[in-house]
Amino acid sequence: MTTSPLPHVVIVGGGFAGLSAAHALRSAPVRITMVDRRNHHLFQPLLYQVATAALTPADIAYPIRAVLRKQTNARTILARVTGIDLAQRTVRLLDGELHYDHLLLATGATHSYFGKDEWETWAPGLKTIEDALEVRRRVLSAFEAAERLTDPAELPAVLTFVVVGAGPTGVELAGALSEIGRLTVAKDFRSFDPRTLRVVLVEGAKRVLPPYTERLSAAAQRQLERLGVEVRCGAHVTRIDQTGVWIGDEHIRARTVLWAAGVAASPLGAMLGVPLDRAGRVLVEPDLGVPGHANVFVAGDLMHVEQDGAVVPGVAPAAIQAGRLAGRNIAARIAGKPTRPFRYRDKGSLATIGSAKAVGKLGRLELTGFVAWWIWWVVHIAYLIGFRNRISVMIGWAWQYFAFSRGARLITGRTWEPARDAPKR
Amino acid sequence: MTTSPLPHVVIVGGGFAGLSAAHALRSAPVRITMVDRRNHHLFQPLLYQVATAALTPADIAYPIRAVLRKQTNARTILARVTGIDLAQRTVRLLDGELHYDHLLLATGATHSYFGKDEWETWAPGLKTIEDALEVRRRVLSAFEAAERLTDPAELPAVLTFVVVGAGPTGVELAGALSEIGRLTVAKDFRSFDPRTLRVVLVEGAKRVLPPYTERLSAAAQRQLERLGVEVRCGAHVTRIDQTGVWIGDEHIRARTVLWAAGVAASPLGAMLGVPLDRAGRVLVEPDLGVPGHANVFVAGDLMHVEQDGAVVPGVAPAAIQAGRLAGRNIAARIAGKPTRPFRYRDKGSLATIGSAKAVGKLGRLELTGFVAWWIWWVVHIAYLIGFRNRISVMIGWAWQYFAFSRGARLITGRTWEPARDAPKR
Numbered sequence: 001m002t003t004s005p006l007p008h009v010v011i012v013g014g015g016f017a018g019l020s021a022a023h024a025l026r027s028a029p030v031r032i033t034m035v036d037r038r039n040h041h042l043f044q045p046l047l048y049q050v051a052t053a054a055l056t057p058a059d060i061a062y063p064i065r066a067v068l069r070k071q072t073n074a075r076t077i078l079a080r081v082t083g084i085d086l087a088q089r090t091v092r093l094l095d096g097e098l099h100y101d102h103l104l105l106a107t108g109a110t111h112s113y114f115g116k117d118e119w120e121t122w123a124p125g126l127k128t129i130e131d132a133l134e135v136r137r138r139v140l141s142a143f144e145a146a147e148r149l150t151d152p153a154e155l156p157a158v159l160t161f162v163v164v165g166a167g168p169t170g171v172e173l174a175g176a177l178s179e180i181g182r183l184t185v186a187k188d189f190r191s192f193d194p195r196t197l198r199v200v201l202v203e204g205a206k207r208v209l210p211p212y213t214e215r216l217s218a219a220a221q222r223q224l225e226r227l228g229v230e231v232r233c234g235a236h237v238t239r240i241d242q243t244g245v246w247i248g249d250e251h252i253r254a255r256t257v258l259w260a261a262g263v264a265a266s267p268l269g270a271m272l273g274v275p276l277d278r279a280g281r282v283l284v285e286p287d288l289g290v291p292g293h294a295n296v297f298v299a300g301d302l303m304h305v306e307q308d309g310a311v312v313p314g315v316a317p318a319a320i321q322a323g324r325l326a327g328r329n330i331a332a333r334i335a336g337k338p339t340r341p342f343r344y345r346d347k348g349s350l351a352t353i354g355s356a357k358a359v360g361k362l363g364r365l366e367l368t369g370f371v372a373w374w375i376w377w378v379v380h381i382a383y384l385i386g387f388r389n390r391i392s393v394m395i396g397w398a399w400q401y402f403a404f405s406r407g408a409r410l411i412t413g414r415t416w417e418p419a420r421d422a423p424k425r
Numbered sequence: 426m427t428t429s430p431l432p433h434v435v436i437v438g439g440g441f442a443g444l445s446a447a448h449a450l451r452s453a454p455v456r457i458t459m460v461d462r463r464n465h466h467l468f469q470p471l472l473y474q475v476a477t478a479a480l481t482p483a484d485i486a487y488p489i490r491a492v493l494r495k496q497t498n499a500r501t502i503l504a505r506v507t508g509i510d511l512a513q514r515t516v517r518l519l520d521g522e523l524h525y526d527h528l529l530l531a532t533g534a535t536h537s538y539f540g541k542d543e544w545e546t547w548a549p550g551l552k553t554i555e556d557a558l559e560v561r562r563r564v565l566s567a568f569e570a571a572e573r574l575t576d577p578a579e580l581p582a583v584l585t586f587v588v589v590g591a592g593p594t595g596v597e598l599a600g601a602l603s604e605i606g607r608l609t610v611a612k613d614f615r616s617f618d619p620r621t622l623r624v625v626l627v628e629g630a631k632r633v634l635p636p637y638t639e640r641l642s643a644a645a646q647r648q649l650e651r652l653g654v655e656v657r658c659g660a661h662v663t664r665i666d667q668t669g670v671w672i673g674d675e676h677i678r679a680r681t682v683l684w685a686a687g688v689a690a691s692p693l694g695a696m697l698g699v700p701l702d703r704a705g706r707v708l709v710e711p712d713l714g715v716p717g718h719a720n721v722f723v724a725g726d727l728m729h730v731e732q733d734g735a736v737v738p739g740v741a742p743a744a745i746q747a748g749r750l751a752g753r754n755i756a757a758r759i760a761g762k763p764t765r766p767f768r769y770r771d772k773g774s775l776a777t778i779g780s781a782k783a784v785g786k787l788g789r790l791e792l793t794g795f796v797a798w799w800i801w802w803v804v805h806i807a808y809l810i811g812f813r814n815r816i817s818v819m820i821g822w823a824w825q826y827f828a829f830s831r832g833a834r835l836i837t838g839r840t841w842e843p844a845r846d847a848p849k850r
Binding site: 038039040057058059061063066069075076077078079096129140144147187188190191392396408409411 | 463464465481482483484486488490491494495500501502503504520521554565566569572573575612613614615616817821833834835836
């Protein structure tokens with residue numbers, strides 16, 4: 001490899017940031033190696049729809065090497081990174097190593113249990129396809145267990161679903177869970193009425209969707225309550241076990257608890273040996289470079305960048321913009337030109353609540369209800385990579401919307417075991 | 426339950442036979458309980474398409490309770506059967522039991538390794554969604570491994586795919602594998618040419634598709650060879666391990682071996698304590714009843730019925746017809762009327778070879794090539810349960826056919842480990 005005259009750019013992570021950087025370097029005089037431990041790019045904003053059986057994994061995931069098929073200066077390898085040696089300019093893999101001239105680390109973030117990792121067994125989070133299928137399994141299995149209950153006193157706990165965290169994912173999950181019981185499976189059971197399910201959304205902050213304005217938070221809460229979701233703000237979870245959730249001393253008995261709180265950066269950030277923030281994100285220079293290493297950049301959810309007094313949020317548009325700039329800055333370094341600082345342009349954000357409501361802002365405009373939902377729909381379809389995925393997702397949604405049905409109600413994995421007995425993976 | 430005046434019919438197995446029986450009993454004065462250890466009916470004839478990334482699991486699986494939603498005399502439970510007590514008229518479950526007045530056992534068959542169960546680690550079969558995802562993972566992982574090979578001498582073995590068994594599933598798998606390498610991923614890799622893959626189809630009998638006529642077998646072999654598949658008939662596998670497959674003393678080095686041979690009936694047949702055939706199928710009476718037990722029936726791949734000197738084959742149309750008759754015969758018993766004997770009406774059969782060829786017979790008519798493929802397509806779409814599935818499958822196929830692409834190329838589960846190191850499940 002060192003015999004080739006072109007500089008070697010290694011990009012770790014095929015998410016929004018990594019793919020945007022590769023795209024930005026498509027005409028640059030470089031050899032790119034994209035490394036990911038998964039073979040697919042995942043459209044994470046729609047992962048909750050896989051967890052709630054509306055979409056299927058292939059709808060929101062696309063092979064990274066298919067995305068880069070026509071970019072002849074890029075190759076893709078499936079490998080797990082085990083270490084980074086900045087002095088030797090080497091990325092160590094589980095089964096080999098890569099020497100780089102320029103490195104972009106874009107491995108994102110996962111959920112965090114605030115040091116209570118034992119909660120994961122009872123309250124799975126939602127970051128990978130496998131996570132989503134596990135959540136789907138637990139949700140659908142709860143209804144199956146309810147149908148077979150011999151002791152009616154158990155029914156309320158079996159039909160209680162607690163979602164911890166009322167950010168966009170938690171709000172979307174809670175709304176979808178309520179609709180599953182009240183619409184999708186309403187007539188599928190004989191020994192209980194699924195419409196009697198209880199969905200509790202627990203949030204430590206004073207209101208749902210804390211990054212939004214108070215007005216939008218209030219609108220979101222109203223829409224959730226109209227769907228039958230019980231919203232508990234300012235409520236801190238103190239314990240989770242097989243019987244349910246504790247908020248302070250109050251015990252909410254629930255068979256199914258889902259985790260949508262907390263953010264922890266990918267552990268690869270710590271491999272750089274440079275300063276991190278409390279969530280493990282890398283404190284990058286304004287140009288997204290790693291301090292003291294002009295040939296190493298970080299983009300996406302793994303970066304810590306402040307702008308106008310706040311940290312740039314871990315959302316897809318920020319990752320896309322940062323990835324693109326990191327790619328351009330690598331090209332600038334190679335060309336001997338100055339790099340440019342990152343400036344996040346917030347075009348707006350939207351969160352759906354159930355199958356036909358949403359809240360959001362576009363610039364200064366605040367939107368609620370059906371109009372917000374419709375814009376959310378168009379935006380997400382537009383971003384989805386791959387024509388087939390777009391068509392398939394549209395059909396899935398149309399089917400869900402008009403028929404209150406969900407096309408992916410499969411329990412896979414350990415299907416006949418009670419969910420509670422099975423620790424995750 | 427015993428207080429209700431209506432007889433209780435327990436159907437074990439929500440495949441083609443079990444669902445057809447439930448449907449046949451929709452207006453009968455009975456209470457039906459459908460028991461399955463999976464929550465979904467699986468359209469097994471298309472399972473190889475999930476294994477080869479053309480379709481996604483939700484396309485070919487549908488919740489059993491959604492199929493029976495409107496049939497108010499039926500309830501569905503997700504449970505694992507652990508025993509059957511004919512004297513006590515009880516089906517034992519892992520977590521409970523069911524008393525029945527009439528029982529239909531329709532739990533089908535799986536693949537058999539002819540007593541060499543240790544081969545399963547190296548050569549997974551194809552009966553469940555999980556099997557199909559495991560095959561998909563191994564196939565896609567082989568190409569990923571080829572991209573990262575450091576020793577070019579390893580490449581031929583990594584790019585060799587052996588399919589054992591040239592029945593419909595084996596023929597379909599082999600054709601699809603060849604197309605994946607020669608069309609789908611042809612331009613996705615940088616360090617090798619996927620079109621150099623080798624697909625070997627091994628069959629112990631003298632020709633492929635042994636149940637078909639010699640003319641159709643010859644046509645199928647020609648079509649396979651045109652797709653680049655190496656067909657080895659009269660070849661008996663003597664050993665399978667991590668290095669590949671032995672045919673007698675000949676060693677075919679192959680990273681990926683898939684099993685499409687052998688049939689073993691569901692172990693539930695043996696729980697009846699009645700005579701079985703060599704494959705474990707229940708030797709039923711002409712009316713599909715279990716000898717000596719007028720209230721117990723067997724239908725589908727688990728039944729052994731002879732007709733015109735041959736055993737009725739384990740195909741979907743036979744299961745549908747047998748399930749329907751078993752349901753009607755249960756209703757006849759309850760009404761005190763005579764039961765009717767089973768008569769399989771063979772309307773024809775078709776096997777696809779790649780994305781636009783097939784062979785088959787419809788009555789006396791023998792078909793090959795594009796016409797056979799087109800009929801295959803229409804028939805399979807027509808049988809697929811669930812409107813959404815039909816649309817989604819049509820799109821998946823159209824996309825594959827016109828774009829040589831495959832929409833479900835996801836490696837899930839243990840993605841970054843070499844497939845060989847990972848024993849199945």
